[in-house]
Amino acid sequence: MSTPSPDVAPSGPAGNRPASPFALFIAFSLLALQGFGGVLAVAQRELVDRRGWLSRAEFVELYSIAQMLPGPNVVNLSLMIGDRYFGWRGALAAITGMLLAPFLIVIALAASYERLAEYPAVAGALRGMGAVAAGLILAMAFKMLGTLRGNLLGPWLCAALGLASLVAIAVFRLPLAWIVIGLGLLGWGLARWRVTVLDARAAHGEEMR
Known part of the structure; x- marks a missing residue:
């Protein structure tokens, strides 16, 4: 810390x-x-x-x-x-x-x-x-x-991840550790992909100028 x-x-x-x-x-x-x-x-x-x-x-x-x-x-x-x-x-x-x-x-x-x-x-x-x-x-x-609304993934992807967590816990009763690891890594991967896309768009915009 x-x-x-x-x-x-x-x-x-x-x-x-x-x-x-x-x-x-x-x-x-x-x-x-x-x-x-x-x-x-x-x-x-x-x-x-x-x-x-x-x-x-x-x-x-x-x-x-x-x-x-x-x-x-x-x-x-x-x-x-x-x-x-x-x-x-x-x-x-x-x-x-x-x-x-x-x-x-x-x-x-x-x-x-x-x-x-x-x-x-x-x-x-x-x-x-x-x-x-x-x-x-x-x-x-x-x-x-x-x-x-201001999240990097946008409201729909966030809602999808939240719904997937709810289904995994309430319906399939999966262990919480596996849900955190699986969906957490998926969310991290999506955020990383989103950052890459935004950086590429910004770089392309600079080149167009």
Whole structure:
């Protein structure tokens, strides 16, 4: 990871940036505490819509990289955002905020699970949280669709790759690792081909002049 100086670290689309590594710690702690069933949708709302630390296009780009790296994608995302603003100090603050509170809560719940699991209300509450998490992820996906217009591959190729991923997971139930490797490499190949075509057109245009 790079270690940018806080004085020259990038700002969000509205000129917003975290004031300190501690601000990153607080922000990601709040994200983790809201992320029942998944933090991704909450992260998009907090980091893009509420705090303005990232644009939607930047969020999609960073999340795409986080998705391709080993380990939990939201943890990878927190590391990259922390490093973006305060180098290793920001990365450490962000990942500590992401993991500390959930770790303590999971330990406490695991210790009392045998007693709590006997109550039907607890099981119903957990199923309800799962439904809400699915709805949040769908809502985030619809909000992110607008960023595909400026994507190098264009909206139709992006939509085709997304649909192929959905079919591979929901219909064929393929392992996620193989989907990421297969469709990820296909997307990379298409983007590389697109860059080559655009470079060739630009070079041809220069020659015509």
